[in-house]
Amino acid sequence: MSEILARFIGTGDSESLDYYNTNLLVSTQAKNLLVDCGWTAKQALRDQGLTIKDIDAIFITHVHGDHVFGLERFGFESRYVHGGHRIKLYACESVLDPLWNECLKGCMGYSSDGKNELDDFFDIVPVSERFFWNGLGFEVFPTTHTVGKPSFGVRLPGRFTFTADTNAIPELSLIVQDDPYVFHDVYVSGDTHPAHATALELKRLYPSDLLGRIYAVHYGDDIMEQTHKLEGFAGWVRQGALFEW
Ligand SMILES: [Zn+2]
Ligand SMILES: [Zn+2]
Numbered sequence: 598m599s600e601i602l603a604r605f606i607g608t609g610d611s612e613s614l615d616y617y618n619t620n621l622l623v624s625t626q627a628k629n630l631l632v633d634c635g636w637t638a639k640q641a642l643r644d645q646g647l648t649i650k651d652i653d654a655i656f657i658t659h660v661h662g663d664h665v666f667g668l669e670r671f672g673f674e675s676r677y678v679h680g681g682h683r684i685k686l687y688a689c690e691s692v693l694d695p696l697w698n699e700c701l702k703g704c705m706g707y708s709s710d711g712k713n714e715l716d717d718f719f720d721i722v723p724v725s726e727r728f729f730w731n732g733l734g735f736e737v738f739p740t741t742h743t744v745g746k747p748s749f750g751v752r753l754p755g756r757f758t759f760t761a762d763t764n765a766i767p768e769l770s771l772i773v774q775d776d777p778y779v780f781h782d783v784y785v786s787g788d789t790h791p792a793h794a795t796a797l798e799l800k801r802l803y804p805s806d807l808l809g810r811i812y813a814v815h816y817g818d819d820i821m822e823q824t825h826k827l828e829g830f831a832g833w834v835r836q837g838a839l840f841e842w
Pocket of ligand 1: 610611619661663664762815
């Protein structure tokens with residue numbers, strides 16, 4: 598039996614309706630870590646036969662709706678519907694501050710219990726370069742996504758690297774080392790984008806060895822018409838596809 602499972606409960610870009618938000622579920626020893634929690638996360642989990650109560654921890658890569666808007670539901674429902682189920686919330690300090698003060702506070706700052714802080718809903722675990730969850734050691738690295746907005750990728754050494762949202766990362770070969778799976782944000786609907794790597798850019802910038810390990814995620818609903826752009830890549834991740842170690 599596999600010790601570690603990874604599956605994307607969604608693989609779409611921020612506009613996608615067909616593939617849900619790009620959120621990654623990592624499972625080991627009967628516990629589940631969600632990497633990012635967008636506005637489709639609850640429904641996407643249901644499609645995998647899971648509920649909010651099945652989630653033990655969440656790591657947040659950056660503050661965009663398709664990566665954090667699900668937290669309002671996960672916070673309220675774990676606290677008030679699932680009997681005080683506590684989810685661990687991992688994120689870098691530079692993400693935690695805007696996550697609460699500029700994103701969630703408006704809808705979660707007050708409830709029937711009165712004034713709330715983020716730790717009334719989640720067990721917060723600030724992260725710098727790495728974090729440990731349920732026996733697994735993850736590494737975190739900065740990415741270049743939106744100007745002025747901190748964003749991070751995450752790596753489970755020897756298993757996978759997940760860039761989350763990013764432009765091309767020139768030093769990515771050094772980061773991923775020999776990881777067999779590199780899940781990378783790839784915009785396929787056009788050849789330029791200010792905030793997301795395009796297939797054309799990655800082909801130009803990355804060595805073929807790295808490109809051959811890259812599985813595209815965070816693509817548009819037109820992916821079926823754009824797969825020819827992914828020649829030289831390992832492929833693209835289907836929603837719900839399982840990776841095992
Ligand atoms: Zn996104
Ligand atoms: Zn984003």
